[in-house]
Amino acid sequence: MLGTATEQLRAQIDELTARLRDIDEEIENLAVARKTLLALPPIAPNPTDPPPVLPDHPANQQILSVFTDAVGPMRARDLCERLDLAVTPKNIESTRHKLKRLVSLGVLAEPEPGLFTERRP
Structure with a gap:
C-alpha cells in the first residue's frame, strides 16, 4: 500500500515537473517576443492620412x-x-x-x- 502511494506521488511529481518546465519555456518565449516587439521601429504614419486634430486646450x-x-x-x-x-x-x-x-x-x-x-x- 505504501509502495503504491509512493509511486503515485512520484508520478504526480514527474507530471508537475514537466508542466513547470513547459511553463518556464513559455515564459522565456514571451520575454523574447516582448523584447523583439519593443525593438521594432514605430510604424510611420501614412502620408495620405490627415494630420491629427489637436483638441483646443x-x-x-x-x-x-x-x-x-x-x-x-x-x-x-x-x-x-x-x-x-x-x-x-x-x-x-x-x-x-x-x-x-x-x-x-x-x-x-x-x-x-x-x-x-x-x-x-
Whole structure:
C-alpha cells in the first residue's frame, strides 16, 4: 500500500515537473517576443492620412512645448515637474491621462508603458 502511494506521488511529481518546465519555456518565449516587439521601429504614419486634430486646450499646447524642448522620452511625473505642477498623485494621473489622449490622437508616442515622446514622422 505504501509502495503504491509512493509511486503515485512520484508520478504526480514527474507530471508537475514537466508542466513547470513547459511553463518556464513559455515564459522565456514571451520575454523574447516582448523584447523583439519593443525593438521594432514605430510604424510611420501614412502620408495620405490627415494630420491629427489637436483638441483646443491650453494644456495640450503646454505639453507639446515641453516635448519640443525635451531631449528624450518623459514620464508624466517628469512633465509635471517641467510644467511647475505640484508632484501629487492627482496631478500625475491627470497629466498621464492627457498624455494617453495625445497618444491616441497620434500626436505623441508611447514607446514603453508610461514613457512618452514626440511622434517622429
